[in-house]
Amino acid sequence: MRATRATKALLALVESQPGVQWSVAEVQARLQKMGVEVNRVTSYRLLDRLAAAGKLVKSVDAERLTRYALRADAQEPLQVRYECTDCHSVQSLEERAGDAATARVNQAMAQYLQVLQEQGLAPEQTELRLQGLCADCKHDPDKS
């Protein structure tokens, strides 16, 4: 019963700040501020359980402190944009590429961010920008 409430509070906390790498002590302090009384061992167990469930990524920082962050693929889906190098118009590519291709790019980027998270980074950017000529500029004979 108490564990359920603590788990919910913990999930709400990490989901509200997806880029943050939480230490056990930080999580314990924040939960207590939210009115959830947890000791260090309980906080550690909750975090470990969520990491085992694949919800959080566990890593060790430069000071050898264990940190937990929300899994990258639990964050916003990737935005793919195309910027014309000539007229600088920007268009969203999701619709053009289609759902299947977009899902594959999303999956690949989630894995990529996951690897970075495991190395202790906290990647937040979920936009991929491609550059090149747009259809109009490409077909304009006056431009080279």
Ligand SMILES: [Zn+2]
């Ligand atoms: Zn253009």
